[in-house]
Amino acid sequence: MTSPDPKTGERSASIYRMVMPGHICPYGVKARWLLKRHGYDVDDHWLKTRAETDAFKAQHDVKTTPQIVIDGQRIGGHDDLRRYLGLKVKDPNATSYVPVLTVFAVAALLALAVNWLTFLPLLSFMTLERFVAIAMMLLAMLKLQDVDRFATMFLNYDLLARRLPPYGLVYPFLELGAGVLMLTRTLDWLSIPVALFIGGIGAVSVFQAVYVEKRDLKCACVGGSSTVPLGFVSLTENVMMIAMALWMVAGIGH
Template identity: 60%
Template structure:
């Protein structure tokens, strides 16, 4: 007869108040259960109760997890105990840009399929660049002041004329929207070519000539994306889009 294995027990203390339920407490509870622990879930329902708990155990934060009567710590400490990674908020990462480009590519394919019943069209490529421009502008526009501050670290035109750092996200966004619609090419093409060229030259000088280690403002002023290949790609895509649309407009105009 096989003896049944009893699940390990863990004790969790977390804030559960009328106006606040600690998200890390919920994460800790979920992680413990997924790892096979039976969780004794203790709620700290008032500020006074929470402060008393912190004072009693000599800790500064909640939640707190105990396994076999030994304090493990908070949610990050629990992840480390299980050999899981803990995100470093200051670490540089390309994930925001990769996620954005993946979504805008899928959007472009979806729209192409909806319009032409074929996701793989030349228009899909145009929409990908235009959607990316609009999405990148949206991220910058969430906090224009923060974007401008980071942008001034490397953009050559903005450092000579500061207002350009505030104009840039609006210009990028409007050009992207016009390119999505295929309208007002007389506006969108020159804007894309101009800001793309200035941006590309600025990145090349800052990163590949001056060898400066900077963060890219391409996804907003709070990003940890390193300045370099990704930002250069953004600018080259805008230049390429501008050239492509200029040639397309010329060919259409020349057609009888």
């Protein structure tokens, strides 16, 4: 336990965290950094073995480490410390558009980079084409990290996947393949119908679930652990594929 230094008035804190040969608790590192950043003199106690950690938990009747004590008061763990310091604590279940917006931002940067390397104007119709194709590939990559989890989440709203569950397992590969072919403008006769097929079914499915049935769901567009709400952004992914395919059809006609 700690208390303010009577001479300097310096704030002090103690932290009890796991520092073992095979494991260093990341939340303990983060908590120690927060304390120092906020001007605390930190008394850093290492729990060097599993037995020592379990004994500490039993003695203080706590379930997790690290544990932080400030001026004689046990604050709790890393999240409790953030609350104590008036900092925001992230809700892991909160809805967020950050994942999909990140995909679109990276896709835009990659499209610009490819144009730069191929000596094309940075802003042109080709930039937009490449952006859509790259975004499809990136979204497919996120789904492919755990195809089964994506397919399970996909079943919540996709009309074809409900009737034919294996479609959810194939979908990321179709999206990736169509994106690659569209980026390279290879085998348009294959990429265009694939994009129209998966994009069309996806658009109808999202519209049905969100705007007709008014269901509150998470979108599987960035993988099976997504917190992105099913709605406008999800619809955008499918509309982009349809628009890209129709654009390419118009281009072939010329």
